[in-house]
Amino acid sequence: MIRKLIVGIFLLVLFVPPVGVQSQSDAEIRKQLEIKLQNVERQMLQQERLVEDTRLERRSLERDINLIEGEIKKAQLGIQARAVAIEQLTDQIGDKEIVLDILQERLGKQQASLADLIRKSALLDEYSLVEVMLSKQNFSEFFTDVATYESIKESLNESLGILHSIRQDTYEQKSSLESKQETEAEMKRIQELQKKEIEAKEKEKEQILTVTKGEEKTYQALLESHQRTAAELRNQLFQLLGGGGNIPLPEAVSLAKYASGVTGVDAALILAILEQETNLGSNLGSCLFSDSHSSKPVMHPDRDEPVFLAIAKVLGFDPYSRTVSCPIIQNGSRVGWGGAMGPSQFIPSTWAIYGGIVNYGNGWEYSQSADAIRRINKSSGPANPFNNQDAFIATALLLRDNGANGTFSGDRLAALRYYAGWGGASNPANAFYGDQVMNRKANMAENIKILGQ
Known part of the structure; x- marks a missing residue:
């Protein structure tokens, strides 16, 4: 009877409806979305080539209007591509939620099965084998009970293994779901942000045509009047997040040139990335690390919190009063994680790569030999993500490791990897970041030239 019950329990637990089987209509919809995304991506690549060809032409009213229109078209295609990608992600998120519901059901059944087996095991443990043998009429009954006892013990071990497997699967599915929600x-x-960029470009185009009335001579005079002098640039401020705040542009250029000298990365690219990160990060706002321990967690509890606490310990600051980037809030709920620090906007686990925070199995701690930034600076103290010079060097190191080599394509790819990682760098939906950084780089290079630095 006990054996039949055990077999019944396991059959109940292990029989789960197949996960991931899609109806034909779902498969067709996904295929259509994939084709639609491929078409938009193809148009984006064509538009990108047109924009780059236009950029190489001599600067004129016609060229600049065409360039603005090309950038608007490219941004619009980027919005289309992301709209399709968001639709795909929403579909995938729905699948993950279904899988999680099934896993939760399996988990509940397995826990009930395990509890029943534990009760039976405990009941049998109350009797010794001698007592069982003496209570039986013959040896046949005795050996049957011994076999039943061993079967329950074996089933208990199997149940524990299945429970562990389900919990691991549930954890992986939850992590995958969270990642997709964050990406979405x-x-x-x-x-x-891109919609605002399009609005700004449309306004710029309208202003140019209004002022020049379509005349080339008037446009050239307008360009000349907009040329900034070295004196004006010296008084300009360069915005930084999480470090020393706004600093004079010449100081920012000096920091970038120092970082360039020790890493080989173009100073204009370093400044462009930091300016881009400040622009994106300012839209998220700043949060206190202490919020991580409230109802609104900020940092990833496993990946980043322990590293951040190790950074705080070695640098001697109060982690709970330190501001970091906020997570994305969608429909009033946190999606993904914040915790980016200082001007470079590195999350703690990324800073650890260059700032000497290591884990040898006993928790995160500081290692001077692993501190690449300190070694470059030849400084006496640990690297600090909230220090401007250290942040500039960290940005340059990551760009160098991402393939920045001074060429347009190499620097653009390094910028894309900085933003989206190596896996997301080739995704046309992320092209806007590389384009914006390269535009900023061109402007920064011109400013550096005017300053004569």
């Missing part, structure tokens, strides 16, 4: 929220945030 980031894409929606970028959509809004």
Whole structure:
């Protein structure tokens, strides 16, 4: 009877409806979305080539109007691509939620099965084998009970193994779901930023045509009047997040040139990345690390919190009063994680790569020999993500490791990897970041030239 019960329990637990089987209509919808995304991506690549060809032409009213229109078209295609990608992610998120529901059901059944087996095991443990043998009429009954006892013990071990497997699967599915939700929220945030960029470009085009009335001579005079002098640039401030705040542009150029000298990365690219990160980060706002221990967690509890506490310990600051970037909030709920620090906007786990925070198995701690930034600076203290010079060097190191080599394509790719990682750098939906950084780089290079630094 006990054996039949055990077999019944395991059959109940292990029989789960197949996960991931899609109806034909779902498969067709996904295929259509994939084709639609491929078409938009193809148009984006064509538009990108047109924009780059236009950029190489001699500067004129016609050229600049065409360039603005090309950038608007490219941004619009980027919005289309992300809209399709968001639709795909929403579909995938729905699948993950279904899988999680099934896993939760399996987990509940397995826990009930395990509890029943534990009760039976405890009941049998109350009797010794001698007592069982003496209570039986013959040896046949005795050996049957012994076999039943061993079967329950074996089933108990199997149940524990299955329970562990389900819990691991549930954890992985939850992590995957969270990652997709974070990507979806980031894409929606970028959509809004690109819509604002299109509005600004449309306004710029309208102003140029209004002022010049379509005349080339008037446009050239307008360009000349907009040329800034070295004196004006010396008084200009360069915005930084989480470090020393706004600093004079010449000081920022000096920091970038120092970082360039020790890493080989173009100073204009370093400044462009920091300016871009400040622009994106300012849209998220700043949060206190102490919020991580409230109802609104900020940092990833496993990946980043322990590293951040190790950084705080070695640098001697109060982690709970330190501001970091906020997570994305979507429909009033946190999606993904914040915790980016200082001007470079590195999350703690990324800073650890260059700042000497290591884990040899006993928790995160500081290692001077692993501190690449300190070694470059030849400084007496640990690298600090909230220090401007250290942040400039960290940015340059990551760009160098991402393939920045001074060429347009190499620096653009390094910028994309800085933002989206190596896996997301080739995704046309992220092209806006590389384009914006390269535009900023061109402007920064011109400013550096005017300053004569």
